Amino acid sequence: MDVDHMGPEILLPEEAASPAKERSTSEKVHVIACGAIAREVLAVCRQNNLDHIHLNCLPAIWHAYPQKIVPGLEQAIGEARDAGFSRIFLAYADCGTGGGIDELCRREGVERIAGPHCYSFFTGNERFAERDDDVFSFFLTDFLARQFEAFVVEPLGLDRHPQLKEMYFGNYRKLVYLSQEEDEALQRKALEAADFLGLEYEYRFTGYGDLRHALQSV
The missing domain is CATH 3.40.50 (Rossmann fold)
Structure with a gap:
C-alpha cells in the first residue's frame, strides 16, 4: 500500500x-x-x-x-x-x-463513505441514527483524544479564554469517547478532556465500524 x-x-x-x-x-x-x-x-x-x-x-x-x-x-x-x-x-x-x-x-x-461524519460511521451509521440520547453528546475519536489540545482547545481559544467553555459546551451533557482501539492511555486523555469541559464521561468501543466494509468494498 x-x-x-x-x-x-x-x-x-x-x-x-x-x-x-x-x-x-x-x-x-x-x-x-x-x-x-x-x-x-x-x-x-x-x-x-x-x-x-x-x-x-x-x-x-x-x-x-x-x-x-x-x-x-x-x-x-x-x-x-x-x-x-x-x-x-x-x-x-x-x-x-x-x-x-x-x-x-x-x-x-x-x-x-456513507454517513454524516466519522462518529456515525465508526459507530455504524444505522446504530448511530437510532441513539436519540446522543443529541446532547460531544464526541471524541482516537484521533481527537490524542489531539484534543490542538484540534479542540486551541482552535476554540479555550486555553486563552476559559469562559468560552460555557458558550461552546453549555448545551452538552456528556463527552462520549468512541474508541477505535482499546488504549488505556487514550481513555485517560478522553476522561481528562471531559473533566476539562465539565461534562459527564462515557466510553464506547466501536472498532472501525462501517469504515472496514467501505474500504473492503472498493
Missing part, C-alpha cells in the same frame, strides 16, 4: 507507508481520506491485506474550516487522475460541508 499525505499533523508508522506489493496505478484504488482517520484507514488495509489501495490524506485541521474540504478534494481528485488513477474513493463523510461532498461526487463520478 502506498501512502501520500498532506499536513504535518498526520503521523504514520514508517512501516505502514511501505508498499506491500507493487502495482500500476490502473490496478490501484486511490483513496483520498481525511487525515483524522489516516491511522484507521491504514489499520483496516493492513488487517485485510488491501494492498491495492493508494492512500492520500488531506489535512485533518480542515474540519475546523469545512469550506476548505470540497475545493481540496476537487484538487486531489484532479491530481489523482493526472497521475493515472482511474478508480478513486473518498474516505470522507459529509463532514459539515452541507452536501458539498455529495455534489462533488456526482460531478466527478466518485463515491464516498
